[in-house]
Amino acid sequence: MQKNQTQFAPKSFEDFVISNPRSREKLNDIFNADKPFPGGGKNAICLWGTYGTGKTTLAMELPKLLEESRNMPVIHNSPSILSSSRFWELTKCGEENVTTIIQGLNNRIYQPALSQSGWRYEIFDEIDVIDIKKGQPRLKSAMTHSENTVFIFTTNHPDKLDRGIIDRSHLIEMNQAPVEHMADLAEGWMCAMGLSSGEIDRATLIDMAKESRGSFRYFLPEVQTAVNRYLRTALSNSTN
Numbered sequence: 001m002q003k004n005q006t007q008f009a010p011k012s013f014e015d016f017v018i019s020n021p022r023s024r025e026k027l028n029d030i031f032n033a034d035k036p037f038p039g040g041g042k043n044a045i046c047l048w049g050t051y052g053t054g055k056t057t058l059a060m061e062l063p064k065l066l067e068e069s070r071n072m073p074v075i076h077n078s079p080s081i082l083s084s085s086r087f088w089e090l091t092k093c094g095e096e097n098v099t100t101i102i103q104g105l106n107n108r109i110y111q112p113a114l115s116q117s118g119w120r121y122e123i124f125d126e127i128d129v130i131d132i133k134k135g136q137p138r139l140k141s142a143m144t145h146s147e148n149t150v151f152i153f154t155t156n157h158p159d160k161l162d163r164g165i166i167d168r169s170h171l172i173e174m175n176q177a178p179v180e181h182m183a184d185l186a187e188g189w190m191c192a193m194g195l196s197s198g199e200i201d202r203a204t205l206i207d208m209a210k211e212s213r214g215s216f217r218y219f220l221p222e223v224q225t226a227v228n229r230y231l232r233t234a235l236s237n238s239t240n
């Protein structure tokens with residue numbers, strides 16, 4: 001991805017688009033400790049929804065957000081948590097076989113937590129890739145017996161998840177956001193690029209938002225292209 005597109009990647013929780021307002025409220029309740037987490041038998045957060053809505057990006061930020069919400073300073077030398085592996089682990093479920101995944105997890109859950117709060121964070125990206133009959137029940141069992149571990153899952157297919165895993169998870173819906181909301185975001189990006197936001201008309205932004213089906217992988221480059229086109233035309237008009 002181009003550098004000028006990554007500048008608009010979400011930087012704080014507010015920048016993420018959580019399509020379901022109830023889901024955003026649920027995460028805020030967790031961050032504010034109105035909802036004890038882990039608690040009530042749940043020790044996982046499962047981000048589910050259609051493609052490109054920011055699930056993996058948010059999953060990678062959740063350990064830091066959860067630590068900060070416990071008023072624990074996040075200790076690392078870099079401004080980004082992505083370069084620190086002190087207290088979280090990422091498993092790309094599509095890249096390892098289930099036995100390796102469960103063995104690795106079982107080895108880690110008995111290690112002392114390295115976070116300030118005493119929690120460890122296990123991120124499982126694309127959890128539905130783990131076989132629902134053979135693999136997921138083993139993961140469910142590990143979840144039951146790991147007292148200091150918070151699990152964070154992402155999936156496009158919540159229907160392919162073991163009921164026991166779902167039951168242990170707070171489900172956060174990240175599907176296609178309202179197109180008006182996405183157009184508002186695009187206008188914010190345009191302002192950040194030094195435009196006044198009217199250069200690309202609202203109806204065009206709404207059309208792009210519809211075509212994206214909620215995916216920022218489609219939407220952000222489309223907006224960027226329209227901005228580039230506008231700037232190139234404006235420049236050539238001014239030099240003629």
Ligand SMILES: Nc1ncnc2c1ncn2[C@@H]1O[C@H](COP(=O)(O)OP(=O)(O)OP(=O)(O)O)[C@@H](O)[C@H]1O
Nearest residue numbers: 008009015016017051052053054055056057216217
């Ligand atoms: N709210 C947002 N604003 C701007 N860019 C975003 C936003 N959310 C996600 N993105 C960008 O969209 C791209 C896709 O994000 P990500 O990979 O997290 O999506 P995903 O939901 O995990 O997709 P998939 O379902 O295909 O795995 C990334 O480049 C990310 O920076």
Ligand SMILES: [Mg+2]
Nearest residue numbers: 055056057154
């Ligand atoms: Mg993803």
